[in-house]
Amino acid sequence: MPELKTHVRALVVGGGAVGTGIAYHLGRAGWDTMLLERDELTSGSTWHAAGLLPLFNMSYATTHIHKYSVDFYKGLEAETGLNAGFYVVGNLRMAQTDARMDEYMLYSSVAETADVYHEFLSPKEIADRWPLVRTEDLKGALFHPQDGYINPADVTMAMAKGARQHGVTIERKWQVDGYKWTGSEWEVSVSKMVEKGGNLVPSDETAVIRAEHVVTATGNHAQRTARLLGIKIPAIPVEHQYIVTEPDPALVEWRKTHDQHPVLRDADAKWYVREERGGWILGPYERNAPARFEYGVPDSFRADLFPLDLERIEEEYMSMIHRIPSSESVGLKDDFNGPICYTPDGNPLVGPAPGLRNMWLAEGFSFGITAAGGTGHYLAQLMTQGEAEIDMASLDPKRYGRWMTTEYAARKNEEAYEHVFILHHPDEERPACRPLRTAPAYDRQKAKGAQFGQVNGWERPNYYGPVDAPADFDHDGRSFRRGTWWPHAEAEAKAIREGAGLIDATAFTKHWVSGPGATAFLDWFTTNKLPKVGRINLTYALTDAGTTRTEYTIVRREENGYYLVSAGASTAYDADYLQKSMEDWIANGGAWVMAHDVTTQWGVFALAGPKSRDILKALVKDADPATALSNKRFPWLSARDIELGMVPTLAIRVAYTGELGWELHHPIEMQTHLWDRLMEAGEPHGLTLVGARAQNWLRQEKSYRAFGTELGRDATPLEAGLDRFVDLEKDFRGKAAMEALGVRSKCVTLLIDGPADADPWGKEALFADGERVGRLTSGGWSVAFGKQIGMGYVRPDLAAPGTKLQVRMFRELYEAVVAEDSPYDPTNARIRVDG
Structure with a gap:
């Protein structure tokens, strides 16, 4: 037996479908790669997976991953000589309600932007093609004819053979016992696993x-x-759990003259069904499925299963009989109840591990067979090229901070499982483990009717509903069109434009960067000129590939002291990149610099609107309060320490809404006092409480790009139209790569004549003369223009103001026109107004 290799460029730990797919693609990229599996290949969740390949997903990145997998698996046999067991039978997503059809039409929008072919079928068309399926209570279906299901073990073995053909070494029965980073590589301690009393245990053989x-x-x-x-x-x-039935005589007869049924998904009944040797496999996503192995898998659990709990899936089983009446008299042949990993949002964790160098995670796959090939492809791009061709930030492991606990993950993962087939509204807010992270003003906001969303665990008002609403009022009435929250958000947006509004922005990520090297470091780390002391600027940190990694508002407080504000959802994500970049800077001879995450030390209120100065004047303590907030003493894009009542406040004259306004950064322990004083001062001026949804609409009227939508790792600041925040006279990280990419597409703002009852969500495809030319990244309603608004990317030749395009919504094309950048108040006169 050959000896275990002791040095490789890449070590993949885990021999399921995902690990094998990663090893294959790293080997194909030319990296010396080894895969270790503690047991046998496929012995984890892979062996008992049902092998479905669901293409459709609300996530742009995940849709690309799934599409790559489906296409990749079809070519494995030609490459390896092994049949991957791919049955291209199609995938039929049935809808019992109009709301479900609306969901499928939004799925269709995402699929269209990723070139995923699909069709819509009527109930009659379904019945004509597959008469064993009951259709009289259906509204229709979304059909993808090019996918189906695959044998998990077969596809894993085919990828393993392909990996070996690309030079990958695969070792079984080796367990990792420890990791040590030496500063240039990982030392991974492993032990040989042996059978002992039916368990798999480490032996004395180590390496x-x-x-x-x-x-x-x-x-x-x-x-x-x-x-x-x-x-x-x-x-x-x-x-x-899923169950396998005995052969269904009606199905057996049908198959004598017909091909297999597609994979059937009755999302409203919370199950999938596919054929299996003349019978049916039913896989439900029921309520109350428990999390397991919160603290680790016992040594005694290998390719094992849990006892079946038929009572838990009785409702789903009966609904299968309703949908496929011939299955009523068929007995059960087999059953499976095994562990499948989840994450709190149901999406996998793919990318660099927090705080560690050259350590990559590919964990938490609830649809691991579907994602294995695509994850291998895009993760290999990240590792070998520095970035993937699609923005993988939505799957980054650092989207969860260290505040996350085992209890939180277990309960949210159970919720994610239960929600697999629950309607996925874009304005969805799931209730488990909430509230958890709350700012001090939370109770006061709740008493005012705040309806909260969650960002990075923080409770943040989405909008304010009626305080005196009847008991049966549906605050959570969500829709793929306009939910019950819509008129409240519209009123809030108008209040900002016409009077004054108060927004809680406490969830913002905040870092303090200081030290003798702070100025030189930030000058290299970001694209814009650094502000003078007391001033601010908007700037970007780039990836080494030249695309946008992070957006910062930088407040220069001292000569070498800077306060950095970035997206609230990205605290751990930004902290990790900032810290590693500083380490690189110092290692390359840069002067010492340090960063502190001060997010939880500072609360933030954004006060904006034509009357915002009048409200602050009533609170500011100053020798001359009448001029304390004037343009002369407090100009736009500046920051000052002021006193609001008894609260020392860092006031920043900037507003994400595009109106006169200030961000009020305050000691978080004084937040309730400041809230009360602002409410008192604002009452004579009609101060309105405003949530995140109205703010999102308003920022689009100003063409303010948002990180995670318009800004990400698949586009440069120049492509985002942010040239004014990029100083090409200086050197900065990623500059050469950014310039080499050129401008492949361009970010535009669109005014849309859309349907009367719906707004775009930022997932829709854009067309010109019947040709798809781009996609939206944001969408909403414009109170200034009285029509829908959106932002997105198109070919550069179609980015000129006045260009006529179309937006696909609910399968129809609606007229849209490219607006000038910042269509509302393009000269910023309202922001600069004096007083």
Whole structure:
């Protein structure tokens, strides 16, 4: 037997479908790669997976990953000689309600932007093609004829053979026991696993493997991986059960003259069904499925299953009989109840591990078979090229901070499982584990009718509903069109434009950067000129590939002291990149610099609107309060320490809404006092409480790009139309790569003549003369123009103001026109107004 290799460029830990797919693509990229599996390939969740390949997803990145997998699997046999067991039978998503059809039409929009072919079928068309399916209570279906299901073991073995053909070494029965970073590579301690009393246990045979890069794809064992690495990974398995019936005589007869049924998904009944040897496989996503192995998988659990709980899935079983009446008299042949990993939002964790160098995570796959090939492809791009061709930030492991606990992850993962087939409204807010992170003013906001959303665990008002609403008023009435919140958000947006509004922005990420090297570091780290002391600027940190990594508002407080404000959802994401960049700077001879995450130390209120200065004048303590907020003493894009009542406040004259306004950064322990004083001062001026949804509409009227939508790792600031925030006279990180990319597409703002009852969500495809030419990244309603508004990317030749385009909404094309940048108040006169 050949000896274990002790040095590789990349070590992949985990031999399920995901790990094998990653090893394949790293090998194909030319990296010396080894895969370690503690048991046998496919012995984790892979072996008992149903093998479905659901293409449709609300996530742009995940849709691309799934599409790549489906296309990739079809070519594996030609490459490896092994049949991957891919049955291209199609995928039929049925809808019992109009709301479900609306969801499918939004799915269709995302699929269209990723070139995923699909069709819509009427109930009659379904019945004509597959008469065993009851259709009289259906509204229709979304059909994708090019996917289906695959044998998980077969596709894994085919990828493993392909990996070996690309030079990958695969070793079974080796367990990782420890990781140590030496400063240039990982030393990975491993032990040989042996059978003992039916368990798999470490033997005395050990080794150390040195690897430049490590990828963990450990599936159900993610909690053990997290402990070994000293990090948090919110990937915890949830029980998933499915049953296999005896042959159905009606199906057997049908198959004598017809091909297989597509994979059937009755989302409103919370199940999928596919054919299996003349019978049916039913896979439900029921309520009350428990999380398992919160603290690790027992040594005694290998390719094992849990006892079936038929009572838990009785409702779903009966609904299968309703949908496929011939299944009523068919007995059960087999059952499976095994662990499948989830994350709090249901999306996997793919990308660099927090705080660690050259450590990559590929954990938390609830649809691991579907995602394995695409994850391998795009993660290999991240590792070998620095960035993937699509923005992978939505899957980054650092979207969860260290505040996340095991209890939180377990309960949210159970919720994510239950919500697989629950309507996925774009304005969806899931209730589990809430409220958890609350700013001091939370109770006061709730008493005023605040309806909260969650961002990075923080409770943040989305809008303010009626305080005196009847008991049966549906505050959570969501829709793929305009939900019950819509008129409240519209009123809030108008209040900002016409009077004054108060927005809680406490969730903003905040860092203090200081030290003798702070100025030189930030000058290299960001694209814009640094502000003078007492001033601010908007700037961007780039990836080494030249695309946008982070957006910052930088407030220069001292010669070498800077207050950085960035997106609230990105605290751990930004902190990690900032810290690693500083380490690189110092290692390359830069002067010492340090950063502190001060997010939880400072609350933030945004006060905006034509009357905002009058409200602050009533509170500011100054020798000359009448002029304290004037343009002369407090100009636009400046920051000052002021006193509002008894609260020392860093006031920043900027407003994300495009009106006269200030951000009021205050000690968080004084927040309720400041809230009360602002409410008192604002009452004579009609101060309105405003939530995040109205603010999102208003910022689009100003063409303010948002990180995570218009701004991301698949576009440069120049493509985003942010040239004025990029100083090409200086050198900065990613500059040469940015310039080499050129302008491949251009960000535009669109005014849309859309349907009377709906607004775009920022997922829709854009067309010119019947040709798809781009996609929206944001959408909403403009109170200034009285029509829908959106932002997105198109070909550069179509970015000129006045260009006529179309937006696909609910399968119809609606007219849109490219507006000038900042169509509302393009000269910023309202922001600069004096007083």
